[in-house]
Amino acid sequence: MHNSRLSAGTSRPAGRRLFQAFLMLFAVVAGALTFSGTAQAHGSVVGPPSRAYHCWEEWGSDHMNPAMAQEDPMCWQAYQANPNTMWNWMSMLQDGLGGQFEARIPNGKLCSNNHPNFESLNKPGPWKTTPVGDNFTIHLYDQASHGADYFKVxxxxxxxxxxTEALGWDDLDFITQTGRFAPAKDITFPVQTSGYSGHHIVFTIWQASHLDQAYLMCSDVDFG
Incomplete structure (x- = not known):
């Protein structure tokens, strides 16, 4: 039926929509190719979900749904800024930081790990939150099973x-640093806090073990 309509002549508005959809698909594919093959086989904090992972989990299979603009405006603006923010949620890494995170990652760029493809993740706004208590669990999904030298939370x-505010280093309370974790696809560890209420950012640094690769990720939570 679709082909018969095209053969009969596509209206200008319909043709424009088809062309725009093609351009969007092309942009996604072309953008994905800018990442190396190994860059797509890394990981992210999935619980509480990082901003990029949340957008992919909620909208990856429904990214053309205009309802995203009203229901999840921060994911919408992120997708409009760069579709790879969603598609490459596990590739937000920086090489060679040497543990000098505060010196190498500027204020206001923490949630993107100072990565230009993820700049939209730094934008303040009504990011969707995950309810947590004072004590909760960090869950990292590591597709390539790199393991960890440590996590900082x-x-x-x-x-x-x-x-209303972009995250800076002075806006953070240090909670904990873990020891090493052996290579595994799923890594979990407990986090203990007290005195927090409302919308907060859980900021996690994952120092991978296989190379000097660091992942800096923001997860939005609501302390009940």
Whole structure:
């Protein structure tokens, strides 16, 4: 039926929509090719979900749905800025930081790991939150099973507002640093906090074991 309509002549608005859809698909494919093959086989914090992972989990199979603009405006703006923010949720890494995170990652760029493809993740706004208690679990999905030299976990200070402020280093309370983890696809560990309420950012640094690769990720949570 679709082909018969085309053969009969496609209206200008319909043809424009088809052309725009083709351009979007081309942009996604072309953008994905800018990442190396290994860059797509890494990982992210999936619980509580990082901003990029949340957008992929909620909208990856429904990314053309205009309802995203109203229901999840921060994912919508991220997808409009760069579709790879969603498609390459596991590739937000920086090489060779040498553990000098505060010196190498500027304020306001923490949620993107200072990566230009993920710049939209730094934008303040009504990011969807995951309910957590004072004690919760970090869950990393590591597709390539790199393991970890360590994780560092921070929580945004009480009074910091993720809806209006971009995250900086001075906005964080250091919570914990783990030891090493052997290579595995799923890594979990407990986090203990107290004194937080409302919308906060859980900021996680994953120092992978196979190379000097660091992943810096923001997860939006709601402390009940």
């Amino acid at each position: 921070y929580v945004s200070k009480q009074g910091f507002d993720p809806k």
